[in-house]
Amino acid sequence: MGRDTVIHHQIRLAMRPDAPRDKVEEALEMLRRMGREIDAVASWTVGRDVGGDFDYGAMFAVEDIEGYRAYMHAPLHRRVDEIGLPLVRHMVSHDLTDDEDPATGDRIRQIHAERFAGDPALVALIEGLGSYEGSSAPGRG
DSSP states (O other): OOOOOOEEEEEEEEEOTTOOHHHHHHHHHHHHHHHHHOTTEEEEEEEEOOSSSOSEEEEEEESSHHHHHHHHTOHHHHHHHHHHGGGEEEEEEEEEEOOOOTTHHHHHHHHHHHHHHTOHHHHHHHHTSSEEEETTOTTOO
């Protein structure tokens, strides 16, 4: 018997050199709250990023595209963006899935596009980063 499909959403964060330590800790705790409190999250990890030019990372696993949508649109997720993104110099966001449906990537990108289209303040936060890479970057198809 095979296991269920999973989507892993991962972010890697390089913090601004002037980011206050207490604010960084607050943002990391908010990421942990996302793992604990967003029902769609099946498992999660938040911690130090090892092996690159990033300081911290987070990974959230959801079981399907509807869980991914619920995770991305959760009000807590938006609050984390508001608190954490101003502290970040460089961010990479990507998704890994074992879903063999070739349309899953398009669905993931569409969820991000909808989220950005409905929230100009979020787009402004993203545009305030030194750099942002990933399938979910605003304006990328």
